[in-house]
Amino acid sequence: xxxRYDDFDRLEVxxxxxxxxxxxxxxxxxxxxxxxxxxxxxxxxxxxxxxxxLAPLRIVFADGRTNPYIPGSSIKGxxxxxxxxxxKAQGHSxxxxxxxxxxxxxxxxxxxxxxxxxxxxxxxASHVRVYDAYPESYAPTFVKTGVGINRDFRGAQPGVLxxxxxxxxxxxxxxKMDVINIRVFPEPLDERGRLLRRVIDMLVKGMVQVxxxxxxxxxxxxxxxxxxxxxxxxxxxxxxxSEGNLT
Numbered sequence: 304x305x306x307r308y309d310d311f312d313r314l315e316v317x318x319x320x321x322x323x324x325x326x327x328x329x330x331x332x333x334x335x336x337x338x339x340x341x342x343x344x345x346x347x348x349x350x351x352x353x354x355x356x357l358a359p360l361r362i363v364f365a366d367g368r369t370n371p372y373i374p375g376s377s378i379k380g381x382x383x384x385x386x387x388x389x390x391k392a393q394g395h396s397x398x399x400x401x402x403x404x405x406x407x408x409x410x411x412x413x414x415x416x417x418x419x420x421x422x423x424x425x426x427x428a429s430h431v432r433v434y435d436a437y438p439e440s441y442a443p444t445f446v447k448t449g450v451g452i453n454r455d456f457r458g459a460q461p462g463v464l465x466x467x468x469x470x471x472x473x474x475x476x477x478x479k480m481d482v483i484n485i486r487v488f489p490e491p492l493d494e495r496g497r498l499l500r501r502v503i504d505m506l507v508k509g510m511v512q513v514x515x516x517x518x519x520x521x522x523x524x525x526x527x528x529x530x531x532x533x534x535x536x537x538x539x540x541x542x543x544x545s546e547g548n549l550t
Contacts, residue, residue, distance in 0.1 A: 308420035322529030324476040329469035331359045332514045357467035371442045375433040383422040436476040443471045488531045
């Protein structure tokens, strides 16, 4: 019998992790659905009036500034995928987030798998919140021209050129993540906490990629200047019980 993972009726421990994400290689979180450049006109959904075929997602701030940003859902999705890979390597039974039959069975039995017990499913809320990461200041970009590759002839496909806009390496992004009712720091107390700790360590060590073009090394990020703060309910108030650096 698994531990109770649907424990959102109470708050026992809240851990906040903060720091600065630095992209070590070019980065682009794409706009809309994208296909391979060889498929002309399919899935290229750059913003109206964009000068490039593949543009990064942008947000407009209250002061009128427009900047690329990293959606929290993108970071969380990558962390979940890494956690799934580690859990499988350890022999845990893991199903995909869209395996609706498995999700329904878990909800009926009240026994959720390790990954759903951390990141949630369509039947269980997530114990992890990852916030959108905005650049500290300005996020410069550059435009790269590419050519579609013909996989049959293993060469460039004539007439298939495309342009993509990437954020330059070295941009600093504010990072914030909350973990609810899973004790990760100072020391994990269960398998969920240990698994989350391993994934966060990979982020700190610069071993995580987000966004497009990961197969050619883009989107490599490192969490710097990172800290954790642990809060618990004591005497009816949320009190900080521990804190420390991750690096």
